[in-house]
Amino acid sequence: MPEESEIETIHAPLTGSNVSCTISPRFTCALGGALATVWGIVGAIPIVHSSAGCSRNLYMGQCFGSGWQTYGHARGLMTPSTSLVEKHVIFGGEGRLVQQMKASFEITDADVYFVLSGCQVALIGDDIRTIVDQFKERSDQTIIMVETPGFKGNSYVGYDMVGKALVEQLVEPPNKNEADKKELSVNLFGIVPAQDPFWQGNINELKRLMNRLGVSVRWSGDYDTVDTIKKSSNADLNIVLSEYVGVPTAELFKEKFGVPWIKYSLPIGSETSKFIRKVGKELGIDSKLVEFVIDSEEEQFLKQLDRIGHLYAGFNLQRDIGVIADSTYAIGLIKFLANDFGMNPTFVAVTDEPPIEIHDTIRKEILDLDYDLKPRIIIESDGNKIWTALEETRPNFLFAGSFDTKVAENLDIPRLSVSYPITDRVILSRGYAGYRGSITLIEDMVTILMKDMHLVINSTLVKHGYKKSTEQFAQVA
Amino acid sequence: MSTFERDIGVFQGREQRLDGIVHFGGNASELLKCSKEKNMPRKCRTYSGSGSCAFIAALLNTCAFPEVKVLAHSPVGCTAGAILFGLFGPIQQRSRGVPVTTTDIITTELNEQDVVFGGASKLEKAILETDKYFHPKAIAVGISCAAGIIGDDVEASIKNVQSQVKANVFAVHCEGYKTLHVGTMWDIMWHELIEHVIKEPREKKKDTVNLISGPTIGPIDEQPFIELLGKLGLKANVILNYSSLNSLEYATESAASVALCSQASHYLADQLEKRWGVPLIDTHYAASIDYTDDWVRKVAKHFGKEKEGEKIIQEEHDRIMPEFNKYKKELEGKSVFISVNIPRALGCASLAMELGMKVMGVNAFQYDPPINQNSLESLIKKGGDFPLVISGIGQVTETLNMVQKGKPDIYFGDFEPSIWFAKNGVVTLTTFDFARPHMGYTGALETARSLAYVLRNPSYHKKVEAYTTKYGKFPYKKEWLQYPDPYRFLIDEVDEVVYGKDFGINNEVKVHA
Known part of the structure; x- marks a missing residue:
């Protein structure tokens, strides 16, 4: 295991030249992220201008890969798609889009339509904007246009494409009468539906905490109505729960409506207290109320830590921890596991291809721990390179995605799926954020840790040059 | 044969080769008439839901043939659907x-840079890396929409690096916009596998039959057929066995081929017959008792074992x-x-008829006259005419309209439309x-049992319905669901306005309240 945290960047996103291929990418394309975001809006129907396969393929990838949660007003097969074929690629697909939009308005029941475009139309150069503008003039439908060709970026980029389009095209200027009301409110950005498999649970926990502070949450990303989004400019603060995802949306929001924003990577465990203090300070909430909320939440949180005490202390649950997840989860999980649960993080792979400018921020955030712990950090999306690095480090518990099943099996590392894609567990309302989420995380982790104790026995024996005990006795049997 | 000829001249989609269609709405007898008169309706849809693309079919093949790796020359999203197959594969x-x-x-x-400057050099490095990391027997380079439109010369890239890798590298021309026909999607992949993987026979095995399975057929269905063939003294060479490529490589040695599903396997079986003289025993989709009888009889007859065949049928019926x-x-x-791909849809309809159920309608993915005509004809003879929609990949636009006019008691079909019925x-x-x-x-017995059971306990479906009506809403308007003509979005292909200055946008856009 490397002594000090290594500064490694195997490849930066979108640099192209020295990257040839990605094995097991942990995201889909811009269109995938955009679709996942649109499906998360109540009564929203995306009209996808692309080949027939895109929207269904991305539905399977993004939603099934996110713990088999299937959501969306018009999801899967139901998503209107222009289903372009060769003739459209040659002669242009504009006529087909007009047809499809007309028919969609006629037969589908939506509160808002999103016209999303795929790679094909970006490359053949269809003038979608003109068509959408003409429809906007002639019909009373709410139409949002977002150009989302897959080659423009990954799911995280697609999320902000939709976010920015909504700020540009749907959000209304603040309403004085409503803004005068005493109640404080915020918007939450940066949690990408289905790309974060626990998005609903996470958002719900954050909403609960905000409500305890007397703050209501407007545009949250979890089943927002069109009306909520329209009026979101009345919020007092935008909270971005990632180091960079959601920032472009929040920036534009500030530019257009003057709503300030803060950034705080998804808090898990006692980190939530710092988060609440920061939000409280930004909103000017009475510190007595803030401290009261923190105190009562921490009491419940610590009570649960106490309840696992006998198991924890009795079986020495401290492990060398590896995390393969996006930057948001990498920061949140490492902080919680190191600062609250006594774990020794040794390996972190950040898989979401963050922009190169913030690589250092992410490293700094991960290493900003209460104790002297120095995990090895790589910022890498290629499965092969991640697994090679994992093999060198060999933690004895792994938080990862379903793609890492094989490597974890080979190395006898117990594993819990926490990052996209997850196909080995079903995730509906479960969340890992906040105080309550962190306890859920402990439940999930320790269940596997106890069940797969034999793997740790095996890997430890192998490390010291012995045979696996499972093999020894299997032979006897 | 040069690559160019192979792509442009010889390999054709089912639309051209078999007169196949993916757009139709009407009565089954109408389609049968067109099919017999060799005058297939050429339609297209002015409203369409999402569908499938050839790229997914190519990816699906990788989990059936683990020794072949698909290298997707594509933006990152094109491979998304493979996550589902990552679940299918291990189960299989x-x-x-x-x-x-x-x-x-x-x-x-x-990425953006690549679509401007071309992705050829990236692809060459990727082939080397794939070979180095996975050591596959073959690498299939899947060409995506983006790669196809920017015109990367994939064949040339492959030529440049082929000598440096052990794997047999070949291109699969599966651009997503190529076709809406699921059969063609399969054929594209089969075509390349046949060109690059299949070997000349070393010997002829008189008692071996290629049992060609399908992507959504599992061991639970194969095993009874393997044993059934065994009773006829035949050995089954199961193709799509999720392990070694051997079964495909030496499929040329078998005495005959018989398919469990004629839709996915047709091109393979056809080529085996034409090029290697392995005859295809043409059967129905054996999902009903009649069709299974027929399946057994045809196979038995081919091998001159009629007596044994009749004995099996008798025993099974008694059982x-x-x-x-x-x-x-x-x-x-x-x-x-019923809504599922056509051979299975017809097989399931046949079973429903045997159970005395009323077939309210069938939504099938595609129709290819040479493959499906017999089954369709026999089915109409058996249970009368029924409404039939051909819809690419089970689109629900027409279907949901059709079922509004009298709800069926049960939906029986593919997994994707089922939620909308629920x-x-x-x-x-x-x-x-x-x-x-x-x-x-x-299968017929177990399906009958399951049909009876789900009718007895619809609790989950009732809850989902309650959520939709009470707290949510349905994506289609009532106006559409009750519209008298379910096929209004099917127009003749020649009428489609593909290009031109005015697409009719200036006509009034009619929006119902």
């Missing part, structure tokens, strides 16, 4: 007791009929809507779910 492998391999997704992750008839009593008179208050049974056999005598 575990239930066969063969090593579990991961369906690895490998993509060149084309299942008492219980089957019990469920028949429960199901008689109930109405069913939201409409119709109980559902998916044709294939890995755990329940749906083919052969056992």
Whole structure:
């Protein structure tokens, strides 16, 4: 295991030249992220201008890969798609889009339509904007246009494409009468539906905490109505729960409506207290109320830590921890596991291809721990390179995605799926954020840790040059 | 034959080669008439839901042939659907007791820079890396929409690096916009596998039959057929066995081919017959008792074992009929809507007819006259005419309109449309779910049992319906669901305005309240 945290960047996103291929990418394309975001809006129907396969393929990838949660007003097969074929690629697909939009308005029941475009139309150069503008003039439908060709970026980029389009095209200027009301409110950005498999649970926990502070949450990303989004400019603060995802949306929001924003990577465990203090300070909430909320939440949180005490202390649950997840989860999980649960993080792979400018921020955030712990950090999306690095480090518990099943099996590392894609567990309302989420995380982790104790026995024996005990006795049997 | 000729001149999609269609709405007898007169309707849809693309079919093949790796020359999203197959693959492998391999997704992750400057050099490096990391027998380079439109010369890239890798590298021209025909999608992949993987026979095996399975057929359905062939003294060479490529490589040595599903396997079986003289025994989709009888008879006859065949049929009937008839009593008179790919749809409709159920309508993915005409004809003879929609990949636009005018008691079909039926208050049974056999005598019996059971306990479907009506809403307007003509979005292909200055946007856009 490397002594000090290594500064490694195997490849930066979108640099192209020295990257040839990605094995097991942990995201889909811009269109995938955009679709996942649109499906998360109540009564929203995306009209996808692309080949027939895109929207269904991305539905399977993004939603099934996110713990088999299937959501969306018009999801899967139901998503209107222009289903372009060769003739459209040659002669242009504009006529087909007009047809499809007309028919969609006629037969589908939506509160808002999103016209999303795929790679094909970006490359053949269809003038979608003109068509959408003409429809906007002639019909009373709410139409949002977002150009989302897959080659423009990954799911995280697609999320902000939709976010920015909504700020540009749907959000209304603040309403004085409503803004005068005493109640404080915020918007939450940066949690990408289905790309974060626990998005609903996470958002719900954050909403609960905000409500305890007397703050209501407007545009949250979890089943927002069109009306909520329209009026979101009345919020007092935008909270971005990632180091960079959601920032472009929040920036534009500030530019257009003057709503300030803060950034705080998804808090898990006692980190939530710092988060609440920061939000409280930004909103000017009475510190007595803030401290009261923190105190009562921490009491419940610590009570649960106490309840696992006998198991924890009795079986020495401290492990060398590896995390393969996006930057948001990498920061949140490492902080919680190191600062609250006594774990020794040794390996972190950040898989979401963050922009190169913030690589250092992410490293700094991960290493900003209460104790002297120095995990090895790589910022890498290629499965092969991640697994090679994992093999060198060999933690004895792994938080990862379903793609890492094989490597974890080979190395006898117990594993819990926490990052996209997850196909080995079903995730509906479960969340890992906040105080309550962190306890859920402990439940999930320790269940596997106890069940797969034999793997740790095996890997430890192998490390010291012995045979696996499972093999020894299997032979006897 | 040069690559160019192969792509442009010889390989044709089913639309051209077999006069296949993916757009139709009307009565089954109308389509049969067109099919017999060799005058297939050429339609297109002015409203379309999402569908499938050839790229997914190519990816799906990788989990059936783990020794072939698909390298997707594409932006990162094109491979998304493979996550689903990453689940299918291990189920198929575990239930066969063969090593579990991961369906690895490998993509060149084309970005903006690449679509401007070309992705050829990236692809060459990617081929080297794939070979180095996975050591596959073959690498299939899947060409995406983006790669196809920017015009990367994939064949040239492959030529440049072929000598440096052990794997046999070949391109699969599976751009997503190529076709809406699921059969063609399969054919594209089969075509390349046949060109690059299949070997000349070393010997002829007189008692071996290629049992060509399908992507959504599992061991639970194959096993009874393997044993059935065994009773006829035949050995089954199961193709799509999720382990070694051998079964495909030496399929040329078998005495005959018989398919469980004619839709996915047609091109392979056809080529084996034309190029290597391995005859195809043309059968129905053996999902009903009649069709299974027919399946057994045809195979038995081909090998001159009619007597043994009749004996098997008699034994199986004696075994299942008492219980089957019990469920028949429960199901008689109930109405069913079927929506799945065409051979299976016709097979399932046949079973429904045997159970005395009323077939309210069938939504099938595609129709190819040479493959499906016999089944369609026999079915109409058996149970009368029925409404039939051909819809690419089970689109629900017409279907949901059709079922509004009198809801069926049960939806029986593919897994994707089922949720929309559930939201409409119709109980559902998916044709294939890995755990329940749906083919052969056992399949007919188990399906009858399941149909009876889901009708007895619709609690989940009722809850989903309640959520939709009380707290949510349905994506389609009532105006559409009750519109008198379900086929209004099907127009003649020649009428489609593809290009021109005015697409009719200036006509009034009619929006219902």
